[in-house]
Amino acid sequence: MKTEHRIRVLMVAAENGALPAAKVGGMGDVLRDLAPELAKAQVQADQIMPAYGRFHRHPHASQLARLTVPFGGRHEIVTLYQLANPAHPESRLFLLDHPLFSNAGDGVIYHCNDPEPYASDASKFALFCAAVAVALCQRHLSRPEVLHLHDWHAALLTVLRAFDPRYQPLQALRCVYSIHNLAHQGTRPFRNSHSSFGRWFPELAASLTDAQTRRIEDPSYPQCLNPMRAAINLADKVHLVSPSYASEVLQPSDHRHGIWGGEGLEQDLNRRHQQGGLCGILNGLVYPDTPAPPQSFEALLNAMHTTLLGWQGHGTHLRNVDFIAHTRLQLWQQAKRPPPSMLLTTVARLTEQKVAILCHRLDNGDTVLETLLRRFKQRQPQGLYVCLGSGNHTIEAELQRVAAHHDNFLFLNGYQEQLSAQLYRQGQLFMMPSSFEPCGISQLMAMREGQPCLVHAVGGLRDTVVDNQTGYWFEGDSLEQQGLALLARFDELLEAFGSDDWQRVAANAKEQRFGWQSPCRLYRHSLYLE
Known part of the structure; x- marks a missing residue:
C-alpha cells in the first residue's frame, strides 16, 4: 500500500490554545487541536504567533534568531523563539517578540478600547506578518510546502507575498486562507494615519499599481486597505469553517433584517467559488477517552463564587456587575435552595453576532431576553439562566441591567476555562441564538456533555444541530421574527x-x-494538495 508523503505546513494565527491564556475565541481552540489531528493525516503543522510580551517566557522556549524587519520606514528587531508545541510535541510552536506585540499589555491579545477600529491591532499584526515573511525568506524557519493563514490578522502576508519583491520566494509556497469570522476584516486607511498601509510599508505602498490596489482595497471605502479581501483575492485557496457558512457568505448582508452574509465581500467570494477556489470544511472537536466525573450544583456555585473572587484580584474597585452576581450567589447559598429545577446556560463572547437577537427590543418595548426570563419564571419558578461571557461594553451593560432586575438570570462578566466546562456539563439547555455562526464550538462542547442546544439555524449551527433530533432550531427573516x-x-x-x-x-x-x-x-486533499 502506497504511503502518503508528509506535507509540511506553517500555520500563522493570532491565537493558540496550546498555551495557557493564549486564546480568546474558537480560533484558538482550533489551532490547539489541529497540530496533533493533522499529524494523523500525514501533515506536520508547525505554528507561529506573536508572543504578546508574555508567551516567549515559557520555560521551554528558546531563542532561535533576531530578525531585522523592514517596517514603518525603519528596521525593527523582532526576536524569534521556538518550543515544542505543548499540544503536540512532534511539531513546533514559534513565537515572535517585539514591544508592539504587547501594546495592549503583557499577555493581552487584542486591543479592545481603540478609538479607531483596529488601529492598534492592525499595526501589531502588520509587523507580525512582515516578521513571518522575513523569518521564512531568511530560512530561520524550516521551509514549509504550505502557508496556512488564519483570519485578518495573518492576511497581510498574502500582500507581501504577491507584491513585495523582497518576499518573492514566498510565491513558491502554496497559500491557504481560513476565514473564521468574516465580520472582522481589519480595514485601515492606505495612508494619512499612524496605523495605515503607507505607514507600515511605505516603499510597497508607493509602488502599487492601480490593478494591484483594486485587489486589496475595501469595496465600500476605496481609500482603505481591507486585509481580508486581499487574502480572499490573493491566496491559492479560501476556506470557511462550515459548509453552510461557505454558502451564506455568497449572499449580501442585510443587518437591518437580521441577515449576515458576505459583509461586503460577497462578490469576491462568489468569484473564488466559481473558480473552485473556495470550500467549506466543518471544524472538529476532541472527545476525551473518559468522561469527566459528575459534579454537584453546590460545586458549580462554589466555582462561580471562586471565579468572581479571582476577577477581583485584578482590579482596584468592585465592579457593579460582579456585585450583582455575588449577591445573587449569596442569596442562593444562604437560603440553602435546592438545585435549579431547570438550568439554562450560555458561554459566549459578547458581540452583536452572539446576542443581537436576545437584546432586540420587541414592539412592546421589552427585549427578547427580558421576555424569555419572565416566561421562564412563570413555568420554572426555581429555574436559573447562567451566562458567562465578556466583550462589547454596551452589551455587557445591557446584560448587567437585566441581571439586576431578574433574579433568575446570573450574569458572570468574564471568562474562566474550568467554569465554562462545568456549565457545559451541568446545563440542561444551552442557548446559542447567534445571528450568524461560521462554525461554533460552544454547541459542540455542550452536546458532548449531553446538553441539548437551542440555536438559530445558521452556519455551523445548522450543520451540527439536527432539529428535534439532537437539539432545537428557530428561524426568521428579520430580527423581530427571529426574536x-x-x-x-x-x-x-x-x-x-x-x-x-x-x-x-x-x-x-x-x-x-x-x-x-x-x-x-x-484539509490535506482539498486545501493543501488541490
Missing part, C-alpha cells in the same frame, strides 16, 4: 422539559461525534 421565533420555541421547550422526547434529544446530542479525522483529510 419571536426564539420565544415561541422556548415556550415549546418549557412544556417538553423532562419528557421522554426531551431525554431522547439529550441522549442523541451526547452520542454525536464531530471529530477531526474527516476534516483533516479534507
Whole structure:
C-alpha cells in the first residue's frame, strides 16, 4: 500500500490554545487541536504567533534568531523563539517578540478600547506578518510546502507575498486562507494615519499599481486597505469553517433584517467559488477517552463564587456587575435552595453576532431576553439562566441591567476555562441564538456533555444541530421574527422539559461525534494538495 508523503505546513494565527491564556475565541481552540489531528493525516503543522510580551517566557522556549524587519520606514528587531508545541510535541510552536506585540499589555491579545477600529491591532499584526515573511525568506524557519493563514490578522502576508519583491520566494509556497469570522476584516486607511498601509510599508505602498490596489482595497471605502479581501483575492485557496457558512457568505448582508452574509465581500467570494477556489470544511472537536466525573450544583456555585473572587484580584474597585452576581450567589447559598429545577446556560463572547437577537427590543418595548426570563419564571419558578461571557461594553451593560432586575438570570462578566466546562456539563439547555455562526464550538462542547442546544439555524449551527433530533432550531427573516421565533420555541421547550422526547434529544446530542479525522483529510486533499 502506497504511503502518503508528509506535507509540511506553517500555520500563522493570532491565537493558540496550546498555551495557557493564549486564546480568546474558537480560533484558538482550533489551532490547539489541529497540530496533533493533522499529524494523523500525514501533515506536520508547525505554528507561529506573536508572543504578546508574555508567551516567549515559557520555560521551554528558546531563542532561535533576531530578525531585522523592514517596517514603518525603519528596521525593527523582532526576536524569534521556538518550543515544542505543548499540544503536540512532534511539531513546533514559534513565537515572535517585539514591544508592539504587547501594546495592549503583557499577555493581552487584542486591543479592545481603540478609538479607531483596529488601529492598534492592525499595526501589531502588520509587523507580525512582515516578521513571518522575513523569518521564512531568511530560512530561520524550516521551509514549509504550505502557508496556512488564519483570519485578518495573518492576511497581510498574502500582500507581501504577491507584491513585495523582497518576499518573492514566498510565491513558491502554496497559500491557504481560513476565514473564521468574516465580520472582522481589519480595514485601515492606505495612508494619512499612524496605523495605515503607507505607514507600515511605505516603499510597497508607493509602488502599487492601480490593478494591484483594486485587489486589496475595501469595496465600500476605496481609500482603505481591507486585509481580508486581499487574502480572499490573493491566496491559492479560501476556506470557511462550515459548509453552510461557505454558502451564506455568497449572499449580501442585510443587518437591518437580521441577515449576515458576505459583509461586503460577497462578490469576491462568489468569484473564488466559481473558480473552485473556495470550500467549506466543518471544524472538529476532541472527545476525551473518559468522561469527566459528575459534579454537584453546590460545586458549580462554589466555582462561580471562586471565579468572581479571582476577577477581583485584578482590579482596584468592585465592579457593579460582579456585585450583582455575588449577591445573587449569596442569596442562593444562604437560603440553602435546592438545585435549579431547570438550568439554562450560555458561554459566549459578547458581540452583536452572539446576542443581537436576545437584546432586540420587541414592539412592546421589552427585549427578547427580558421576555424569555419572565416566561421562564412563570413555568420554572426555581429555574436559573447562567451566562458567562465578556466583550462589547454596551452589551455587557445591557446584560448587567437585566441581571439586576431578574433574579433568575446570573450574569458572570468574564471568562474562566474550568467554569465554562462545568456549565457545559451541568446545563440542561444551552442557548446559542447567534445571528450568524461560521462554525461554533460552544454547541459542540455542550452536546458532548449531553446538553441539548437551542440555536438559530445558521452556519455551523445548522450543520451540527439536527432539529428535534439532537437539539432545537428557530428561524426568521428579520430580527423581530427571529426574536419571536426564539420565544415561541422556548415556550415549546418549557412544556417538553423532562419528557421522554426531551431525554431522547439529550441522549442523541451526547452520542454525536464531530471529530477531526474527516476534516483533516479534507484539509490535506482539498486545501493543501488541490
